[in-house]
Amino acid sequence: xxxxxxxxxxxxxxxxxxxxxxxxxxxxxxxxxxxxxxxxxxxxxxxxxxxxxxxxxxxxxxxxxxxxxxxxxxxxxxxxxxxxxxxxxxxxxxxxxxxxxxxxxxxxxxxxxxxxxxxxxxxxxxxxxxxxxxxxxxxxxxxxxxx
Amino acid sequence: xxxxxxxxxxxxxxxxxxxxxxxxxxxxxxxxxxxxxxxxxxxxxxxxxxxxxxxxxxxxxxxxxxxxxxxxxxxxxxxxxxxxxxxxxxxxxxxxxxxxxxxxxxxxxxxxxxxxxxxxxxxxxxxxxxxxxxxxxxxxxxxxxxxxxxxxxxxxxxxxxxxxxxxxxxxxxxxxxxxxxxxxxxxxxxxxxxxxxxxxxxxxxxxxxxxxxxxxxxxxxxxxxxxxxxxxxxxxxxxxxxxxxxxxxxxxxxxxxxxxxxxxxxxxxxxxxxxxxxxxxxxxxxxx
Numbered sequence: 001x002x003x004x005x006x007x008x009x010x011x012x013x014x015x016x017x018x019x020x021x022x023x024x025x026x027x028x029x030x031x032x033x034x035x036x037x038x039x040x041x042x043x044x045x046x047x048x049x050x051x052x053x054x055x056x057x058x059x060x061x062x063x064x065x066x067x068x069x070x071x072x073x074x075x076x077x078x079x080x081x082x083x084x085x086x087x088x089x090x091x092x093x094x095x096x097x098x099x100x101x102x103x104x105x106x107x108x109x110x111x112x113x114x115x116x117x118x119x120x121x122x123x124x125x126x127x128x129x130x131x132x133x134x135x136x137x138x139x140x141x142x143x144x145x146x147x
Numbered sequence: 148x149x150x151x152x153x154x155x156x157x158x159x160x161x162x163x164x165x166x167x168x169x170x171x172x173x174x175x176x177x178x179x180x181x182x183x184x185x186x187x188x189x190x191x192x193x194x195x196x197x198x199x200x201x202x203x204x205x206x207x208x209x210x211x212x213x214x215x216x217x218x219x220x221x222x223x224x225x226x227x228x229x230x231x232x233x234x235x236x237x238x239x240x241x242x243x244x245x246x247x248x249x250x251x252x253x254x255x256x257x258x259x260x261x262x263x264x265x266x267x268x269x270x271x272x273x274x275x276x277x278x279x280x281x282x283x284x285x286x287x288x289x290x291x292x293x294x295x296x297x298x299x300x301x302x303x304x305x306x307x308x309x310x311x312x313x314x315x316x317x318x319x320x321x322x323x324x325x326x327x328x329x330x331x332x333x334x335x336x337x338x339x340x341x342x343x344x345x346x347x348x349x350x351x352x353x354x355x356x357x358x359x360x361x362x363x364x365x366x367x368x369x370x371x372x373x374x375x376x377x378x379x380x381x382x383x384x385x386x387x388x389x390x391x392x393x394x395x396x397x398x399x400x401x402x403x404x405x406x407x408x409x410x411x412x413x414x415x416x417x418x419x420x421x422x423x424x425x426x427x428x429x430x431x432x433x434x435x
Binding site: 038093114116117118119120121122124 | 399401402404405406408409412
Protein backbone atom coordinates (compact mmCIF):
# COMPACT_ATOMS: atom_id res chain seq x y z
CA UNK A 1 0.00 0.00 0.00
CA UNK A 2 2.83 2.34 1.01
CA UNK A 3 4.77 1.50 -2.13
CA UNK A 4 1.72 2.06 -4.30
CA UNK A 5 1.20 5.45 -2.67
CA UNK A 6 4.86 6.38 -3.30
CA UNK A 7 4.54 5.32 -6.93
CA UNK A 8 1.48 7.53 -7.45
CA UNK A 9 3.10 10.41 -5.57
CA UNK A 10 6.33 10.40 -7.57
CA UNK A 11 4.38 9.77 -10.76
CA UNK A 12 2.34 12.95 -10.21
CA UNK A 13 5.48 14.86 -9.20
CA UNK A 14 7.10 13.63 -12.41
CA UNK A 15 4.23 14.84 -14.58
CA UNK A 16 4.21 18.26 -12.87
CA UNK A 17 8.00 18.58 -13.23
CA UNK A 18 7.76 17.57 -16.87
CA UNK A 19 5.10 20.21 -17.55
CA UNK A 20 7.11 22.90 -15.75
CA UNK A 21 10.23 21.91 -17.70
CA UNK A 22 8.44 22.08 -21.06
CA UNK A 23 6.82 25.44 -20.23
CA UNK A 24 10.22 26.75 -19.09
CA UNK A 25 11.78 25.80 -22.41
CA UNK A 26 8.86 27.22 -24.38
CA UNK A 27 9.04 30.57 -22.57
CA UNK A 28 12.78 30.71 -23.27
CA UNK A 29 12.17 30.07 -26.96
CA UNK A 30 9.44 32.73 -27.08
CA UNK A 31 11.58 35.14 -25.03
CA UNK A 32 8.63 36.21 -22.88
CA UNK A 33 8.54 35.26 -19.21
CA UNK A 34 5.21 34.06 -17.87
CA UNK A 35 3.56 35.31 -14.69
CA UNK A 36 0.69 33.26 -13.27
CA UNK A 37 -0.26 34.57 -9.83
CA UNK A 38 2.66 33.73 -7.56
CA UNK A 39 4.34 31.53 -10.17
CA UNK A 40 6.90 33.06 -12.47
CA UNK A 41 8.40 31.12 -15.36
CA UNK A 42 11.60 32.84 -16.45
CA UNK A 43 12.61 33.28 -20.07
CA UNK A 44 16.35 33.94 -19.75
CA UNK A 45 18.81 31.48 -21.25
CA UNK A 46 20.39 30.22 -18.02
CA UNK A 47 17.48 29.93 -15.60
CA UNK A 48 14.76 29.49 -18.21
CA UNK A 49 16.46 27.37 -20.87
CA UNK A 50 19.08 25.44 -18.97
CA UNK A 51 17.00 25.29 -15.77
CA UNK A 52 14.01 24.14 -17.80
CA UNK A 53 16.05 21.33 -19.31
CA UNK A 54 17.13 20.20 -15.83
CA UNK A 55 13.53 20.27 -14.53
CA UNK A 56 12.39 18.40 -17.62
CA UNK A 57 15.06 15.76 -16.97
CA UNK A 58 13.95 15.54 -13.34
CA UNK A 59 10.40 14.91 -14.56
CA UNK A 60 11.57 12.14 -16.88
CA UNK A 61 13.63 10.54 -14.11
CA UNK A 62 10.66 10.62 -11.74
CA UNK A 63 8.37 9.03 -14.31
CA UNK A 64 10.92 6.40 -15.23
CA UNK A 65 11.80 5.57 -11.62
CA UNK A 66 8.29 5.67 -10.16
CA UNK A 67 7.25 2.55 -12.10
CA UNK A 68 9.25 0.09 -10.00
CA UNK A 69 10.23 1.96 -6.91
CA UNK A 70 11.17 -1.15 -4.93
CA UNK A 71 14.12 -1.80 -7.23
CA UNK A 72 17.27 0.07 -6.22
CA UNK A 73 18.08 1.18 -9.79
CA UNK A 74 14.69 2.73 -10.25
CA UNK A 75 14.66 4.21 -6.78
CA UNK A 76 18.04 5.85 -7.53
CA UNK A 77 16.41 7.57 -10.54
CA UNK A 78 13.83 9.10 -8.21
CA UNK A 79 16.61 10.23 -5.85
CA UNK A 80 18.53 11.64 -8.82
CA UNK A 81 15.45 13.56 -9.99
CA UNK A 82 15.05 15.06 -6.53
CA UNK A 83 18.73 16.07 -6.50
CA UNK A 84 18.26 17.82 -9.86
CA UNK A 85 15.34 19.80 -8.46
CA UNK A 86 17.34 20.66 -5.32
CA UNK A 87 20.15 22.01 -7.50
CA UNK A 88 17.87 24.39 -9.37
CA UNK A 89 15.85 25.36 -6.28
CA UNK A 90 18.98 26.11 -4.22
CA UNK A 91 20.28 28.26 -7.10
CA UNK A 92 17.02 30.23 -6.99
CA UNK A 93 17.11 30.54 -3.19
CA UNK A 94 20.78 31.54 -3.27
CA UNK A 95 19.91 34.27 -5.80
CA UNK A 96 17.20 35.51 -3.41
CA UNK A 97 19.61 35.54 -0.46
CA UNK A 98 22.23 37.46 -2.47
CA UNK A 99 19.61 39.94 -3.61
CA UNK A 100 18.21 40.48 -0.12
CA UNK A 101 21.41 41.63 1.65
CA UNK A 102 22.83 44.59 -0.33
CA UNK A 103 20.87 47.83 -0.66
CA UNK A 104 20.76 48.03 -4.43
CA UNK A 105 22.62 50.20 -6.93
CA UNK A 106 21.63 53.58 -5.55
CA UNK A 107 20.56 52.52 -2.05
CA UNK A 108 22.50 52.07 1.18
CA UNK A 109 25.22 49.41 1.59
CA UNK A 110 22.87 47.04 3.45
CA UNK A 111 19.24 46.57 2.53
CA UNK A 112 16.39 47.84 4.72
CA UNK A 113 14.23 45.32 6.60
CA UNK A 114 11.44 46.02 4.12
CA UNK A 115 13.75 45.46 1.15
CA UNK A 116 15.19 42.35 2.77
CA UNK A 117 11.80 40.64 3.06
CA UNK A 118 10.67 41.98 -0.31
CA UNK A 119 13.45 39.92 -1.91
CA UNK A 120 11.73 36.75 -0.60
CA UNK A 121 8.26 37.83 -1.72
CA UNK A 122 6.41 36.13 -4.59
CA UNK A 123 6.49 35.42 -7.51
CA UNK A 124 8.54 32.23 -7.22
CA UNK A 125 10.10 30.05 -9.88
CA UNK A 126 8.80 26.50 -10.53
CA UNK A 127 11.71 24.71 -8.81
CA UNK A 128 10.86 26.45 -5.52
CA UNK A 129 7.32 25.11 -5.71
CA UNK A 130 8.61 21.61 -6.42
CA UNK A 131 11.26 21.70 -3.67
CA UNK A 132 9.09 20.78 -0.63
CA UNK A 133 7.43 17.96 -2.56
CA UNK A 134 10.77 16.55 -3.67
CA UNK A 135 11.99 16.40 -0.05
CA UNK A 136 9.63 13.44 0.54
CA UNK A 137 12.29 11.26 -1.07
CA UNK A 138 14.43 11.65 2.12
CA UNK A 139 11.76 9.76 4.07
CA UNK A 140 11.95 6.88 1.58
CA UNK A 141 15.77 6.86 1.70
CA UNK A 142 15.70 6.45 5.50
CA UNK A 143 12.89 3.92 5.25
CA UNK A 144 14.83 1.87 2.73
CA UNK A 145 17.95 1.97 4.90
CA UNK A 146 16.05 0.74 7.95
CA UNK A 147 14.52 -2.08 5.89
CA UNK B 148 -10.75 89.97 -20.04
CA UNK B 149 -8.49 90.78 -22.96
CA UNK B 150 -5.74 88.59 -21.55
CA UNK B 151 -8.20 85.72 -21.18
CA UNK B 152 -9.27 86.13 -24.77
CA UNK B 153 -5.64 86.15 -25.81
CA UNK B 154 -5.04 82.88 -23.97
CA UNK B 155 -8.13 81.31 -25.46
CA UNK B 156 -7.41 82.41 -29.01
CA UNK B 157 -3.67 82.01 -29.22
CA UNK B 158 -2.47 79.60 -26.59
CA UNK B 159 -5.09 76.87 -26.55
CA UNK B 160 -4.90 76.04 -30.26
CA UNK B 161 -1.11 75.97 -29.89
CA UNK B 162 -1.39 73.71 -26.87
CA UNK B 163 -3.80 71.53 -28.77
CA UNK B 164 -1.51 71.02 -31.73
CA UNK B 165 1.53 70.49 -29.49
CA UNK B 166 -0.09 67.93 -27.26
CA UNK B 167 -1.37 66.23 -30.38
CA UNK B 168 2.23 65.38 -31.14
CA UNK B 169 2.35 63.61 -27.78
CA UNK B 170 -1.06 62.03 -27.95
CA UNK B 171 0.17 59.19 -30.06
CA UNK B 172 3.62 58.04 -30.97
CA UNK B 173 3.83 56.69 -34.51
CA UNK B 174 5.95 53.53 -34.50
CA UNK B 175 5.59 52.95 -30.74
CA UNK B 176 5.49 49.35 -29.59
CA UNK B 177 2.13 48.14 -28.28
CA UNK B 178 1.86 48.27 -24.48
CA UNK B 179 2.60 45.15 -22.41
CA UNK B 180 -0.14 43.05 -20.81
CA UNK B 181 -1.59 44.91 -17.87
CA UNK B 182 -4.29 44.35 -15.30
CA UNK B 183 -6.05 47.57 -14.36
CA UNK B 184 -9.46 47.48 -12.73
CA UNK B 185 -12.20 49.59 -14.30
CA UNK B 186 -13.36 52.83 -12.67
CA UNK B 187 -16.88 52.24 -11.39
CA UNK B 188 -19.22 55.23 -11.38
CA UNK B 189 -22.82 55.81 -10.45
CA UNK B 190 -24.21 57.87 -13.30
CA UNK B 191 -27.68 59.07 -12.36
CA UNK B 192 -28.60 55.78 -10.68
CA UNK B 193 -26.92 53.62 -13.31
CA UNK B 194 -23.67 51.83 -12.56
CA UNK B 195 -21.09 52.19 -15.32
CA UNK B 196 -17.64 50.73 -15.71
CA UNK B 197 -14.96 52.77 -17.45
CA UNK B 198 -11.95 50.79 -18.59
CA UNK B 199 -8.54 51.88 -19.83
CA UNK B 200 -9.62 50.66 -23.26
CA UNK B 201 -12.68 52.98 -23.27
CA UNK B 202 -10.57 56.01 -22.44
CA UNK B 203 -7.89 55.04 -24.96
CA UNK B 204 -10.47 54.66 -27.72
CA UNK B 205 -12.10 57.99 -26.86
CA UNK B 206 -8.74 59.78 -26.81
CA UNK B 207 -7.74 58.18 -30.09
CA UNK B 208 -10.98 59.21 -31.80
CA UNK B 209 -10.71 62.81 -30.62
CA UNK B 210 -7.04 63.06 -31.52
CA UNK B 211 -7.80 61.69 -34.98
CA UNK B 212 -10.63 64.18 -35.46
CA UNK B 213 -8.40 67.12 -34.51
CA UNK B 214 -5.60 65.87 -36.75
CA UNK B 215 -8.04 65.69 -39.65
CA UNK B 216 -9.09 69.30 -39.02
CA UNK B 217 -5.48 70.48 -38.84
CA UNK B 218 -4.62 68.70 -42.08
CA UNK B 219 -7.70 70.18 -43.74
CA UNK B 220 -6.62 73.65 -42.62
CA UNK B 221 -3.22 72.96 -44.16
CA UNK B 222 -5.03 72.51 -47.46
CA UNK B 223 -4.58 68.77 -47.87
CA UNK B 224 -7.01 66.84 -50.05
CA UNK B 225 -9.41 64.25 -48.61
CA UNK B 226 -7.34 61.41 -50.03
CA UNK B 227 -4.12 62.83 -48.64
CA UNK B 228 -5.73 63.29 -45.24
CA UNK B 229 -6.99 59.71 -45.12
CA UNK B 230 -3.56 58.41 -46.17
CA UNK B 231 -1.78 60.45 -43.47
CA UNK B 232 -4.31 59.41 -40.83
CA UNK B 233 -4.01 55.78 -41.87
CA UNK B 234 -0.23 55.93 -41.60
CA UNK B 235 -0.03 57.92 -38.37
CA UNK B 236 -2.77 56.06 -36.52
CA UNK B 237 -1.92 52.59 -37.79
CA UNK B 238 -1.25 51.07 -34.37
CA UNK B 239 -2.51 53.87 -32.15
CA UNK B 240 -4.62 52.67 -29.24
CA UNK B 241 -4.86 55.97 -27.38
CA UNK B 242 -2.79 54.73 -24.46
CA UNK B 243 -0.35 57.60 -24.16
CA UNK B 244 1.45 58.40 -20.87
CA UNK B 245 -0.98 61.25 -20.06
CA UNK B 246 -4.06 59.05 -20.52
CA UNK B 247 -2.59 56.19 -18.52
CA UNK B 248 -1.49 58.55 -15.75
CA UNK B 249 -4.92 60.21 -15.50
CA UNK B 250 -6.63 56.81 -15.39
CA UNK B 251 -4.36 55.64 -12.56
CA UNK B 252 -4.97 58.89 -10.66
CA UNK B 253 -8.73 58.38 -10.87
CA UNK B 254 -8.52 54.70 -9.92
CA UNK B 255 -6.61 55.62 -6.77
CA UNK B 256 -8.79 58.65 -6.00
CA UNK B 257 -12.04 56.65 -6.20
CA UNK B 258 -10.53 54.06 -3.88
CA UNK B 259 -9.42 56.76 -1.39
CA UNK B 260 -12.45 59.04 -1.43
CA UNK B 261 -15.42 56.74 -1.94
CA UNK B 262 -15.57 53.99 0.67
CA UNK B 263 -17.45 51.50 -1.51
CA UNK B 264 -15.20 52.11 -4.50
CA UNK B 265 -18.11 53.50 -6.53
CA UNK B 266 -18.07 57.24 -7.19
CA UNK B 267 -21.13 59.34 -7.95
CA UNK B 268 -20.30 60.98 -11.30
CA UNK B 269 -21.91 64.29 -10.39
CA UNK B 270 -20.03 64.29 -7.10
CA UNK B 271 -16.58 64.33 -8.72
CA UNK B 272 -14.47 67.42 -9.15
CA UNK B 273 -11.05 67.09 -10.75
CA UNK B 274 -8.34 69.72 -10.83
CA UNK B 275 -5.41 68.92 -13.07
CA UNK B 276 -2.18 70.84 -13.58
CA UNK B 277 -1.12 68.82 -16.59
CA UNK B 278 -1.84 70.56 -19.91
CA UNK B 279 -1.89 67.37 -21.96
CA UNK B 280 -4.79 66.41 -24.22
CA UNK B 281 -4.64 62.81 -23.04
CA UNK B 282 -5.13 63.54 -19.37
CA UNK B 283 -7.70 66.25 -20.08
CA UNK B 284 -9.81 63.96 -22.25
CA UNK B 285 -9.52 61.15 -19.74
CA UNK B 286 -10.84 63.42 -16.98
CA UNK B 287 -13.52 64.78 -19.30
CA UNK B 288 -14.64 61.24 -20.07
CA UNK B 289 -14.79 60.31 -16.40
CA UNK B 290 -16.70 63.43 -15.39
CA UNK B 291 -18.88 63.15 -18.50
CA UNK B 292 -18.05 66.73 -19.46
CA UNK B 293 -16.29 66.02 -22.75
CA UNK B 294 -17.59 65.90 -26.29
CA UNK B 295 -19.19 62.77 -27.69
CA UNK B 296 -19.26 60.63 -24.55
CA UNK B 297 -22.01 58.00 -24.83
CA UNK B 298 -25.04 57.90 -22.49
CA UNK B 299 -24.09 60.61 -20.02
CA UNK B 300 -26.79 61.00 -17.35
CA UNK B 301 -24.96 63.30 -14.94
CA UNK B 302 -21.83 65.41 -15.08
CA UNK B 303 -18.95 66.06 -12.73
CA UNK B 304 -16.53 68.97 -12.89
CA UNK B 305 -13.12 69.18 -14.43
CA UNK B 306 -10.74 72.14 -14.45
CA UNK B 307 -7.24 72.57 -15.75
CA UNK B 308 -5.20 74.96 -13.65
CA UNK B 309 -1.71 75.89 -14.67
CA UNK B 310 0.82 76.20 -11.88
CA UNK B 311 1.81 79.81 -11.14
CA UNK B 312 4.46 80.02 -13.83
CA UNK B 313 4.47 81.57 -17.21
CA UNK B 314 1.17 80.34 -18.60
CA UNK B 315 2.14 80.87 -22.14
CA UNK B 316 5.32 78.86 -21.72
CA UNK B 317 3.29 76.09 -20.07
CA UNK B 318 0.77 76.01 -22.83
CA UNK B 319 3.57 75.86 -25.34
CA UNK B 320 4.36 72.47 -23.92
CA UNK B 321 7.26 73.24 -21.61
CA UNK B 322 6.08 70.92 -18.87
CA UNK B 323 8.06 69.30 -16.07
CA UNK B 324 7.48 66.97 -13.12
CA UNK B 325 5.67 69.68 -11.06
CA UNK B 326 2.86 69.72 -13.63
CA UNK B 327 2.11 66.05 -13.07
CA UNK B 328 -0.01 66.82 -10.03
CA UNK B 329 -3.73 66.38 -9.62
CA UNK B 330 -6.49 66.91 -7.08
CA UNK B 331 -9.75 64.99 -6.90
CA UNK B 332 -12.54 66.33 -4.70
CA UNK B 333 -15.54 64.47 -3.28
CA UNK B 334 -17.90 67.41 -3.67
CA UNK B 335 -20.59 66.41 -1.15
CA UNK B 336 -18.14 65.79 1.72
CA UNK B 337 -15.44 68.24 0.64
CA UNK B 338 -12.76 65.56 1.01
CA UNK B 339 -9.80 66.22 -1.23
CA UNK B 340 -7.20 63.83 -2.55
CA UNK B 341 -4.06 65.46 -3.91
CA UNK B 342 -1.45 63.45 -5.68
CA UNK B 343 1.91 64.04 -7.31
CA UNK B 344 3.72 61.68 -9.68
CA UNK B 345 7.12 60.43 -8.50
CA UNK B 346 10.31 61.61 -10.19
CA UNK B 347 11.43 58.00 -10.80
CA UNK B 348 8.53 57.42 -13.20
CA UNK B 349 10.30 59.51 -15.83
CA UNK B 350 13.69 58.49 -17.19
CA UNK B 351 16.52 60.98 -16.74
CA UNK B 352 16.39 63.74 -19.34
CA UNK B 353 12.82 62.92 -20.39
CA UNK B 354 11.44 66.47 -20.12
CA UNK B 355 14.44 68.09 -21.82
CA UNK B 356 14.19 65.63 -24.69
CA UNK B 357 10.44 66.06 -24.88
CA UNK B 358 10.88 69.81 -25.24
CA UNK B 359 13.45 69.31 -27.98
CA UNK B 360 11.27 66.84 -29.89
CA UNK B 361 7.77 68.30 -29.41
CA UNK B 362 8.28 72.01 -28.77
CA UNK B 363 11.52 73.25 -30.29
CA UNK B 364 11.51 70.61 -33.07
CA UNK B 365 15.31 70.59 -33.12
CA UNK B 366 15.85 66.95 -32.19
CA UNK B 367 18.00 64.66 -34.32
CA UNK B 368 16.74 61.28 -35.58
CA UNK B 369 18.63 59.57 -32.77
CA UNK B 370 17.07 61.84 -30.15
CA UNK B 371 13.59 61.23 -31.57
CA UNK B 372 14.18 57.47 -31.32
CA UNK B 373 15.47 57.85 -27.76
CA UNK B 374 12.43 59.92 -26.84
CA UNK B 375 10.17 57.23 -28.32
CA UNK B 376 11.79 54.59 -26.09
CA UNK B 377 11.41 56.84 -23.03
CA UNK B 378 7.77 57.55 -23.97
CA UNK B 379 7.06 53.79 -24.09
CA UNK B 380 8.83 53.31 -20.75
CA UNK B 381 6.70 55.97 -19.04
CA UNK B 382 3.48 54.59 -20.55
CA UNK B 383 4.38 51.03 -19.47
CA UNK B 384 5.14 52.27 -15.94
CA UNK B 385 1.68 53.81 -15.63
CA UNK B 386 0.06 50.66 -16.97
CA UNK B 387 1.92 48.02 -15.00
CA UNK B 388 3.54 49.40 -11.83
CA UNK B 389 1.96 49.49 -8.37
CA UNK B 390 0.53 52.69 -6.86
CA UNK B 391 3.45 53.17 -4.46
CA UNK B 392 5.88 53.08 -7.38
CA UNK B 393 3.99 55.82 -9.23
CA UNK B 394 2.55 58.24 -6.66
CA UNK B 395 4.34 60.30 -4.01
CA UNK B 396 3.24 59.46 -0.47
CA UNK B 397 1.86 56.01 -1.28
CA UNK B 398 3.51 53.41 0.95
CA UNK B 399 4.76 50.09 -0.29
CA UNK B 400 2.78 47.29 1.45
CA UNK B 401 4.85 45.16 3.83
CA UNK B 402 5.89 41.97 2.01
CA UNK B 403 4.01 39.42 4.14
CA UNK B 404 4.69 36.74 1.51
CA UNK B 405 8.41 37.42 1.87
CA UNK B 406 8.23 37.09 5.67
CA UNK B 407 6.38 33.76 5.40
CA UNK B 408 8.80 32.39 2.82
CA UNK B 409 11.85 33.53 4.82
CA UNK B 410 10.42 31.96 8.01
CA UNK B 411 9.78 28.65 6.25
CA UNK B 412 13.24 28.75 4.71
CA UNK B 413 14.84 29.43 8.11
CA UNK B 414 12.87 26.57 9.72
CA UNK B 415 13.96 24.28 6.88
CA UNK B 416 17.63 25.20 7.28
CA UNK B 417 17.49 24.76 11.09
CA UNK B 418 15.86 21.32 10.67
CA UNK B 419 18.45 20.37 8.04
CA UNK B 420 21.26 21.18 10.49
CA UNK B 421 19.72 19.99 13.76
CA UNK B 422 17.80 16.80 12.90
CA UNK B 423 20.88 14.69 11.90
CA UNK B 424 22.71 15.91 15.03
CA UNK B 425 19.80 14.94 17.29
CA UNK B 426 19.59 11.51 15.63
CA UNK B 427 23.33 11.00 16.04
CA UNK B 428 23.14 12.00 19.71
CA UNK B 429 20.22 9.63 20.29
CA UNK B 430 22.14 6.74 18.75
CA UNK B 431 25.29 7.40 20.79
CA UNK B 432 23.15 7.64 23.95
CA UNK B 433 21.65 4.21 23.25
CA UNK B 434 25.09 2.57 22.92
CA UNK B 435 26.29 0.87 26.13
